Amino acid sequence: MQVDLTLTADYKDIAPICRVCSSITSQTFRLDQKQNSISTEIQFKNEDSINIEFVNKDDNDDNTVEILKVKLDGIDLQHFIYEGSFSPIYNKEWFEKQNPKPPLIYSPCTELRHNGTWSLNIKLPVWKMIMNKWITDER
């Protein structure tokens, strides 16, 4: 399935690297532009997740990634990206200094400031998943 992502990268010297994957396939991208448009082909199961894994956080560079847009099969997931969650893998030394301890999962979260995986559960077909989310949307 066609996956189109718009990701912004903030860094000084070390461009963020992200792995985009499902339960079946994965692709790795270096985000060397301020705003990066990624188009790739990823296979999904009927019930799966799209994952964006930030793999090269550098605390000295303080490189970060922000997810601006996710399109699956040509369909913009719009505000549903805020249903995604980010599970950080904290720098151990940094984590131990924190009091109180930071959360294990952030949701909603579209800014990746640590290594870790942003994940959004999806169901195919995408158009029907969106319609069914609207139907069950509480007023």
Added chain:
Amino acid sequence: MKDNVPKLLADAMSGNDYDIDVITKHCKIPWLKLDIKFDVPTYDDLAELNSNTDWREKWNYPTLEQDSYQVNGWNGNVFFGPKDWTLFLDQSSQEQKEHDHDEDSKCRSFRKKLDYGWYVDEPSYIRKQVRNIIPDSELNLVNSYSLPPGGYVFPHRDYAIDGMGLAKIYVALKWPEGSVFGMYGCGNIPIKEGDIFLVNNYTLPHWVHNSSTDDRIVIDISANLHSPKIKKAIISGFKHSFVY
């Protein structure tokens, strides 16, 4: 045997009349065809209904991004509604809300608080046609929705302040072949030019598209559904769809 029937059951069986509040609010029916008609409009009548103002701007909706593909060409004119539009928008923007409520719902909500009236003069087609069916005192909003060839509104769901369901009186004044009103999970509403439907835009995602080469023009009416002619048409439409 009748003496043995519990009172609640007996009352329910004897008093089970058609209740339009139940039909319109609780049944979640996606649409209902109403057995009422407008007179066929002339070319000049239709010209009067074409939009000359920007709908989103009029309702203070946020400007869409330039590359937004969610709405294309869709527009409308307000013919009946709150007299002091600025005051209305100001008050409705102060509501506590999780979702932005739709125009019909906003106008229903302020009907008893603000002064409402027509924006078009007495001899106008739209005023005469609406008045044939619903008195001014029962109206909340009358507006047009115009959609040029190739125009569309992206799938979306509307939200009501007041828990309404089946509430939008939808008059398909000009409905060229190729006009579509899709309702998720229910197919397309079987609209033909001249039809008047009561549409539930609050329960299911829906969308419109005009693949014809002509303009599509609809009149939207929000009104007190207990208004006698409308109430009669709702019950008749319900019976036609579900009883007979």
